[in-house]
Amino acid sequence: IRIVERLRHALNAGELTVHFQPIVELDTGTTVAVEALARWLPPGEPPIGPDRFIPAAEDSGLIIALGEWVLRRACADAAPWHRANGVTLTVNVSPRQLADDEFTTKVRAALTDSGLPPTALTLEITEGILVSAGHHSAQALAHLQTLRADGIRIAVDDFGTGYSSLAYLRVLPIDTLKIDRSLMPADEHDIRQLALVRAVIDLARSLDLTTVAEGIETAVQGELLHRIGCDRGQGYHYARPMPAAELAAFTASTV
Numbered sequence: 420i421r422i423v424e425r426l427r428h429a430l431n432a433g434e435l436t437v438h439f440q441p442i443v444e445l446d447t448g449t450t451v452a453v454e455a456l457a458r459w460l461p462p463g464e465p466p467i468g469p470d471r472f473i474p475a476a477e478d479s480g481l482i483i484a485l486g487e488w489v490l491r492r493a494c495a496d497a498a499p500w501h502r503a504n505g506v507t508l509t510v511n512v513s514p515r516q517l518a519d520d521e522f523t524t525k526v527r528a529a530l531t532d533s534g535l536p537p538t539a540l541t542l543e544i545t546e547g548i549l550v551s552a553g554h555h556s557a558q559a560l561a562h563l564q565t566l567r568a569d570g571i572r573i574a575v576d577d578f579g580t581g582y583s584s585l586a587y588l589r590v591l592p593i594d595t596l597k598i599d600r601s602l603m604p605a606d607e608h609d610i611r612q613l614a615l616v617r618a619v620i621d622l623a624r625s626l627d628l629t630t631v632a633e634g635i636e637t638a639v640q641g642e643l644l645h646r647i648g649c650d651r652g653q654g655y656h657y658a659r660p661m662p663a664a665e666l667a668a669f670t671a672s673t674v
């Protein structure tokens with residue numbers, strides 16, 4: 420049967436879960452935020468990756484229900500971590516969700532029901548949001564502006580992979596740039612790539628945006644990014660995405 424039908428069933432059957440990947444402050448190594456990442460664990464089968472089921476969910480519109488479920492689950496998990504040590508939560512949002520009239524209402528309900536304050540939530544959007552939302556792009560922008568007025572933060576995910584990136588920086592109400600891992604220099608000899616990330620970081624700083632480097636896999640990469648002024652890092656060098664129960668122990672050990 421089609422993956423979408425299986426996914427719809429999986430969502431109702433409780434086969435989906437949310438894992439969390441730490442985001443560390445490069446100055447201190449402290450975990451300051453966690454990114455929620457959807458996982459599908461069909462019983463008795465290998466996990467199905469989000470790179471397979473998220474596109475299917477987007478095409479079918481199921482992403483609206485799935486995204487709401489992830490948001491509610493992640494807020495509920497993160498609320499006690501936030502109370503314990505100030506860790507904030509970041510959640511991926513797809514263009515289809517932002518074209519939904521009820522998006523602002525759903526986000527507010529997830530916060531109220533979990534007790535997570537709006538300032539502890541970041542929504543990760545991709546640069547293409549205004550294009551992909553098509554004739555709903557005014558609606559998408561309105562949701563983002565309303566939620567930001569509530570205190571919610573907005574991050575641009577995968578920065579550096581899209582097109583017209585600079586135009587989006589002008590239009591979108593954003594707080595954070597997440598630099599795509601394809602821009603990560605291999606090491607200190609990777610001069611061109613290093614120049615490129617440095618330019619992105621300088622740009623972000625001049626716009627008062629927080630920078631997060633994605634895909635840090637080695638200590639050398641973490642040090643390089645820190646040296647060129649990047650605020651935060653995320654990647655296998657620090658931690659892989661992990662279940663909620665492990666994350667609680669991880670943050671307790673690194674704060």
Ligand code: G
Pocket residue numbers: 455456457458468469470473486489511512513660
């Ligand atoms: O977790 P992993 O690196 O395998 O994720 C692969 C892709 O799936 C990433 O681009 C990530 O942003 C996306 N993804 C993971 N969870 C969610 C989710 O809950 N909602 C949306 N829209 N995308 C997600």
Ligand code: G
Pocket residue numbers: 440456511576577600633634635636653654655656660
């Ligand atoms: O598109 P987005 O940035 O949301 O995707 C996050 C994805 O990146 C997750 O699926 C996560 O598993 C993956 N990821 C996180 N850290 C690393 C890393 O250090 N290296 C690689 N190759 N992938 C990573």
Ligand code: MN
Pocket residue numbers: 454511543576
């Ligand atoms: Mn992301």
Ligand code: NA
Pocket residue numbers: 576577578597598599600633
């Ligand atoms: Na990314």
